[in-house]
Amino acid sequence: MEPAGKNELIISDVTLGYGRVPVIRHFSLPPLRRGSLTALIGPNAAGKSTLLRGLAGLGDITGSVRLDGQELVGRPRAERAARLGYMPQTLPSGIGLSVLETVVGALRASPPANTRTESPSAAPIQRAYEALAEIGIAELANRSLSALSGGQRQMASLAQVVVRRPEVLLLDEPTSALDLRYQALVMKQAVRLARQHGMIVLIVLHDIALAAQYADQIAILHQGALHDFGTPANVVTSAMLAAVYEVEARVEHCTKGTLQIIVDQAE
Numbered sequence: 516m517e518p519a520g521k522n523e524l525i526i527s528d529v530t531l532g533y534g535r536v537p538v539i540r541h542f543s544l545p546p547l548r549r550g551s552l553t554a555l556i557g558p559n560a561a562g563k564s565t566l567l568r569g570l571a572g573l574g575d576i577t578g579s580v581r582l583d584g585q586e587l588v589g590r591p592r593a594e595r596a597a598r599l600g601y602m603p604q605t606l607p608s609g610i611g612l613s614v615l616e617t618v619v620g621a622l623r624a625s626p627p628a629n630t631r632t633e634s635p636s637a638a639p640i641q642r643a644y645e646a647l648a649e650i651g652i653a654e655l656a657n658r659s660l661s662a663l664s665g666g667q668r669q670m671a672s673l674a675q676v677v678v679r680r681p682e683v684l685l686l687d688e689p690t691s692a693l694d695l696r697y698q699a700l701v702m703k704q705a706v707r708l709a710r711q712h713g714m715i716v717l718i719v720l721h722d723i724a725l726a727a728q729y730a731d732q733i734a735i736l737h738q739g740a741l742h743d744f745g746t747p748a749n750v751v752t753s754a755m756l757a758a759v760y761e762v763e764a765r766v767e768h769c770t771k772g773t774l775q776i777i778v779d780q781a782e
């Protein structure tokens with residue numbers, strides 16, 4: 516029998532915010548398994564970014580975050596960063612550096628915690644090239660990061676996280692600046708990283724249809740608390756959209772588990 520919490524990320528009773536005011540209050544999720552992709556959705560200012568930052572070790576957090584049964588809250592930032600890869604919503608411009616240099620820099624700053632990589636002994640530059648090729652932007656390797664478009668920079672930022680092969684991927688709106696092709700590419704890569712490398716992927720999305728198409732489960736955050744958690748088919752409902760987003764909308768289920776949300780424009 517597996518020891519308690521093995522292969523799982525368990526978030527329990529987490530509270531955090533800015534100054535004295537908590538944004539996230541007593542937040543818990545059912546265990547997130549290795550190999551799974553969970554979408555975190557919710558309205559603007561619900562606290563999604565705050566939660567991801569707290570999980571990544573940025574900001575004072577109380578409660579418990581256990582990975583493989585080991586408590587992460589209170590552990591040194593570097594240790595957490597090695598196990599949890601975090602892609603922030605606001606991306607650094609990396610002035611003067613090429614995309615490749617920023618990916619090498621990310622790898623050197625926070626080397627993988629273990630050797631669960633295909634080529635653990637490969638040189639950082641080779642690994643960085645591999646990461647860029649893996650997410651489909653090898654042609655950007657020698658471009659200056661600060662000269663990229665918003666979408667290209669988002670892809671480069673993803674490469675900076677993926678290259679480290681963390682056990683947990685925390686991605687804050689990684690598709691917000693991407694066109695349709697790259698949205699699908701990023702979501703497919705996220706699923707692949709979960710399945711092939713046993714990562715636990717937690718990804719903030721505003722596009723509920725995209726979340727429903729790719730996520731194994733969806734967590735809905737509303738005013739700093741968990742509103743619901745479950746499979747897309749179970750949690751994406753007209754009642755949820757009315758309660759959480761305050762919109763009148765229909766949810767139409769299409770083929771292959773996809774869905775369409777039609778918002779009633781009438782005031």
Ligand SMILES: Nc1ncnc2c1ncn2[C@@H]1O[C@H](COP(=O)(O)OP(=O)(O)OP(=O)(O)O)[C@@H](O)[C@H]1O
Pocket residue numbers: 533538557558559560561562563564565566
């Ligand atoms: N640095 C900060 N200092 C003080 N308050 C903050 C800070 N960052 C965010 N907040 C507040 O915390 C709350 C949650 O913000 P957060 O960015 O986590 O929401 P979000 O769900 O990610 O929103 P969005 O979908 O708009 O990105 C908001 O009320 C916001 O004003």
